[in-house]
Amino acid sequence: MTAKVFIDGEAGTTGLQIRERLEKRRDIELVSIAHEKRKDADERQKLLNSADAVILCLPDDAAKEAVALIENGKTKVIDASTAHRVAPDWAYGFAEMSNDQRDKIAASRRISNPGCYPTGFIALVRPLVEAGIVPRDWPLSVNAVSGYSGGGKSMIAEFENTGAPEHTSVPFRIYAMAQKHKHAPEMREYTGLAHGPVFAPSVGRYLKGMLVEVPLPLWALKAKLADVHGALARAYEGERFVKVASLEEASATKTLDPEGLNGTNELKLYVFGHDEEARLVALLDNLGKGASGAAVQNMNIALGLDEGAGL
Structure with missing residues (x-):
């Protein structure tokens, strides 16, 4: 049936x-x-x-x-x-x-x-909090860019309706500067953090696709890059839709296209950097896994x- x-x-x-x-x-x-x-x-x-x-x-x-x-x-x-x-x-x-x-x-x-942004943020941060690498009261920040479809019909119209009064031709812009974004509560709730991150979202002139980034000062956390990668790899081992790039793949990656997983339900996590500082990045389709x-x-x-x- x-x-x-x-x-x-x-x-x-x-x-x-x-x-x-x-x-x-x-x-x-x-x-x-x-x-x-x-x-x-x-x-x-x-x-x-x-x-x-x-x-x-x-x-x-x-x-x-x-x-x-x-x-x-x-x-x-x-x-x-x-x-x-x-x-x-x-x-x-x-x-x-x-x-x-x-x-x-x-x-x-x-x-x-x-939410699309929280999916990337939680995927990156929760395993590190649970592993004790990131303390629950650590002051985190998250920078992210999404395609304009993330803003729904009004933002799609703003970017696509050429000639309309609300049409914009900007290639990139930040928004939600009042720091009251609707995704903030779930970012805190499902990572186990005592405080929400400083969230810096932005939108680019493309329909869909997303990069979510979390910088980590490993020197202050007294952790190594391999510790961070290992915690993420263990958390998602065997998962069908969430993958963690190897440190070798990340090291060989020169740039990331936010549209790289469009049309899929996949989420891919990268650990860039060295033993002093790390740049954690989640790649996903904001209309797919997001x-x-x-x-x-x-x-x-x-x-x-x-x-x-x-x-």
């Missing part, structure tokens, strides 16, 4: 990518609201309650409203918004984060999809399907 899946908000950037990953699969049945009933609250509630899994691709308030409409105890929800990412009764949907995270996702009816790919992976785990199906 196939599982019934409803994408609430399938017309958005993430929703479209999820649908593309799911529509050719034979182990699930995609259900959609009829065009003429898009504003019919009763029809939407009916679909939310009839599905085995619902993937929410909505703004935060709308996501909370959708969850409130689900009255049965069977529908599993994967929420791609930021509304529930640090909620205690929701499983955090980064399956590779810890040894028992897949079990938590599989057992939960409520799963929050991670959004739609992670949502499909979480749905697969939640429904007991092949984790890599559609990915």
Whole structure:
């Protein structure tokens, strides 16, 4: 029997990518609201309650409203918004984060999809905190650049609608300078840090792809480059979608293209530098492992399907 899946908000950037990953699969049945009933609250509630899994691709308030409409105890929800990412009764949907995270996702009816920036940051930092290499109260910073699709429809329009009043031609820009970015809480929560990092996000003139960087003064941490690499390699040994480049590969790498893993659900981690200082870098597709790919992976785990199906 196939599982019934409803994408609430399938017309958005993430929703479209999820649908593309799911529509050719034979182990699930995609259900959609009829065009003429898009504003019919009763029809939407009916679909939310009839599905085995619902993937929410909505703004935060709308996501909370959708969850409130689900009255049965069977529908599993994967929420791609930021509304529930640090909620205690929701499983955090980064399956590779810890040894028992897949079990938590599989057992939960409520799963929050991670943010794209936090996926890279948590992947780099959590194993180092757990290994005692980075103290929980260490002052970390994270620098990152994303393609403009990370800003949703409004930012995509800003970069692509040539001739429109809001169109921009800048090649690169920083943003969120007030240091109140919506991804900050999960960065702290799921790394075990006592304080969140100083987060410096930016956007470039390309559609998708992401680099997340964490600099480490190894001289102050009294750690060696091999210690850092070893902790990361052990944390993700045998993982299908998260890989750690060898120190030899990192040493031979002269540059990294933020679009290098586009169209995949992969996340690749690099440890650059020497025994005095390290530059940790995560490479991923902000619409792949950073959004739609992670949502499909979480749905697969939640429904007991092949984790890599559609990915």
